[in-house]
Amino acid sequence: MKILITYFSATQNTEKIARHTGQTFTTLGAEVTMxxxxxxxxRVPLNTNDFDCVVFGAPIHSWRAPRVVRDWMNTLEGKGKKAAMFFTYGGFGVHPCHYTTRKILEDANFTVVSSAEFPGAHTFNLGGWEAVADRPGEPDFAVAEEFARKTYRRFTGEDTGVPGEFEKTAFTDEFLDSIESYRFKALTQLPTREGRECTMCMVCGQKCPTGAMNPVTGEADSDTCIACLACVHHCQENALKINDMTGIWEAKLEMEKLTREDLDRKQSKIYL
Ligand SMILES: Cc1cc2nc3c(=O)[nH]c(=O)nc-3n(C[C@H](O)[C@H](O)[C@H](O)COP(=O)(O)O)c2cc1C
Incomplete structure (x- = not known):
């Protein structure tokens, strides 16, 4: 069986889960392409004829898969192939990610046979948050392996089930879009070098998933930056920074009525 695992990962949490999932498929005898x-x-159209099944991995950005991932998924032709999805998230809202992503994939003519979610150090920890800082870790990798084993049985047809309905969101796309743009006003400012010393290695520009970061000026374009912080995460010299978000961290915990310990207790979950 030929399995394609696609993943978007700005700060490498999703990539770690993708690798564990892929290694398990390989030990089960699948031919895996990452x-x-x-x-x-x-993010070019997939030739689904080249694979039997596809796994889609993404971080959660403002309750959904990142906009660029959704835009790419909307270009796909699933041709009835089986698909699985998984998400990493920073310990806060997951809903309605499973529902909205399944809808995009099923509209593209994939049959979604499983899904999963994994806590992953919140991207905004780069600005002073402390959400699920050491995740994903060994217990999450064990769930990733179990997810791959169970998904494989569905891919081969040994298990013919599909997940039940995910909770449908009451929010409109317009509302969810507004949450996404609100982030730039209320949470993050644009990543910037602000004159800090830099060896001009250009990695920030190479790692930017939208071409928003100008590695020469060390400034990001406000129209195209999605605040994924790939540039800050990959900056070897620690020259790129996001704004200090420690005050917002306290406010966020209070608003969500959660403590740091509540977040640390979040478990990875499989949906079958
Ligand atoms: C713009 C943005 C929005 C995010 N929104 C959420 C969210 O709604 N809920 C949540 O729990 N985590 C959220 N996160 C945290 C990420 O989902 C989490 O850190 C993820 O593991 C990052 O994956 P990556 O390392 O593969 O990029 C958000 C991160 C970013 C950058």
Whole structure:
């Protein structure tokens, strides 16, 4: 069986889960191809004829798969192939990610046979948050392996089930879009070098999934930056920074009525 695993991963949490999932499929006898769709040049239409089944991995950005991932998924032709999805998230809202992503994939003519979610150090920890800082870790990798084993049985047809309905969101796309743009006003400012010393290695520009980061000026374009912080995460010299978000961290915990310990207790979950 030929399985394609596609994943978007700005700060490498989703990539770690993708690797554990892929290794398990390989030990089960599958021929696995990994495709990192973080670089824009890799978000090209898939030739689904080349694979029997496809796994889609993405971080959760404002309750959904990142906009660039949704846009790419909307270009796909599933041709009735089986698909699985998984998400990493920073310990806060997951809903309605499973529902909205399944809808996109099924509209593209894939049959979604499983889904999963895994806590992963919140991207905004780069600005001072402390959400699920050490995740994903060994217990999450064990769930990723179990997810791959169970999904494989569905891919081969040994298990013919599909997940039940995911909770449907009451929010409109317009509302969810507004949450996404609100982030730039209320949470993150644009990543910037602000004159800090830099060896001009250009990695920030190469790692930016939308071409928003100008590695020469060290400034990001406000229209195209999606605040994924790939540039800050990959900056070897620690020259790129996001704004200090420690005050917002306290407010966020209070608003969500959660403590840091509540977040640390979040478990990876499989949906079958
Ligand atoms: C713009 C943005 C929005 C996010 N929104 C959420 C969210 O709604 N809920 C949540 O729990 N985590 C959220 N996160 C955290 C990421 O989902 C989490 O850190 C993820 O593991 C990052 O994956 P990656 O390392 O593969 O990029 C958000 C991160 C970013 C950058």
């Amino acid at each position: 495709r990192d769709i973080t670089p824009p040049e890799n």
